[in-house]
Amino acid sequence: MEKKGVFNTLIEQLMALPGVGKKTAERYAFFILKMPEEQARTIATAITDAKDKLRHCKICNNMTEAEVGTPTAVCKICANGARDPQKILVVEEANTLYAIEKSGEYKGLYHVLHGTYSPLSDNGHEGTSASINGLMERIKQGMSFGISEVILAVSPNIDGEATALYLTRMIKPFGVKVTRIACGIPAGSDIEYADEVTLIKSLEGRRDV
Ligand SMILES: [Zn+2]
Secondary structure, three states: OOOOOHHHHHHHHHOOOOOOOHHHHHHHHHHHHHOOHHHHHHHHHHHHHHHHHEEEEOOOOOEEEOOOOOOOEOOHHHHOOOOEEEEEEEEOOHHHHHHHHHHOOOOEEEEEOOOOOOOOOOOOOHHHHHHHHHHHHHHHHOOOOOOOEEEEEOOOOHHHHHHHHHHHHHHHHHOOEEEEOOOOOOOOOOHHHOOHHHHHHHHHOOEEO
16 A cells, blocks of 8 residues: 655644645645744644643533643632632533633633533433533532522534533522523524624523523
8 A cells, every 4th residue: 555645644634623624734734834843843732732731620621721740620710719609601612611701701600511412312422421410510519609590501403402401401400590591693503603792692691491
């Protein structure tokens, strides 16, 4: 078999990124080749550093930089005593959290599901199930200081709806108010692509479920 060659390997690996087809990957590959060597190495190191040093927060599953020798860590949001511990905003992915954080308008805490949960489809989201268990633990532990509201910021599509329904059924028996972010995000779409202004409007317009 003919050896693939480093250039083709680079193109192939770039194609693993979302939204990058062969043409774009080729363009990136040529661009990288023209870069000063130091800059190309900085990009490569940034990728391996992110994979080596970033961990999921042991409370909310947000990304956090773990200290050397500590497999688990608490993120800056969970560690911030000024945040309102009575509100938990549940997001599918950390990028929604970052979009909301950029606005600086939400002062509560978060919980990152890392996906959606659909009890009907056998889609094997083991990480999501573990994350939902983690959320339920937080709610149980928070009973003493009173979590007043769990806000669901999940996509208005089939998987998001199933996730919202499932979480509502799980959480409500604990007497905690469950709300869902409302307008602005078109039905059937993925919340991941919503911009921060839409997200904040949607958060302000949340309704009880
Ligand atoms: Zn956290």
